[in-house]
Amino acid sequence: MKLVTAVIKPFKLDDVREALSEIGVQGITVTEVKGFGRQKGHTELYRGAEYVVDFLPKVKLEIAIDDSLTEKVIEAVSKAANTGKIGDGKIFVTSLEQIVRIRTGETGADAV
Template identity: 75%
Template sequence: MKMITAIIKPFKLDDVRDALGEIGVQGMTVTEVRGFGRQKGHTELYRGAEYVVDFLPKLKLEVAIADEQVEAVIEAIAESAASGRIGDGKIFVTDLERVLRIRTGEEGDQAL
């Protein structure tokens, strides 16, 4: 089992959710986060005062999946989250040692 973590632009969430739904992914966790990479933030003007926005709003998606779905999920996220501009995000893949569904006690792939 794998945990796919993706950092994407907020306006791409619906596209990513639809793409994952089409390949059979049934659930995900979405968290509002802030961060920067190569973008390094930007400057804005507010009431005549200029200030630097260091951390930009992003969304963090977490999807637990079976090993055989990894490539399809990565491809779906990468294609649907891409805008072709800097700051499109990143995808991380990590191993999951154990998954347990609290309600039923199911473990492993059955718990996903």
């Protein structure tokens, strides 16, 4: 089992969700987050005053999947979230030791 965590631009969320649905991913967790990488924020003008936006709005997706889907999920997220510009995001893959569905007590792949 793997946990794929992707941090993407907010306006790409629907595209990524559709791409994941097409390859059979049944569920994702979405969190609105803020952060920066190489972009290091930007300067904005508001009511004549200039200020620096250090943390940019992003969306974090968490997807628990069977090992066999890992490459498909990475490819789907990469293609759907890509704009070709700085700040497109990152994908992290970590191993899951155990998953338990609270309602039924199912474990492992059955719980996903």
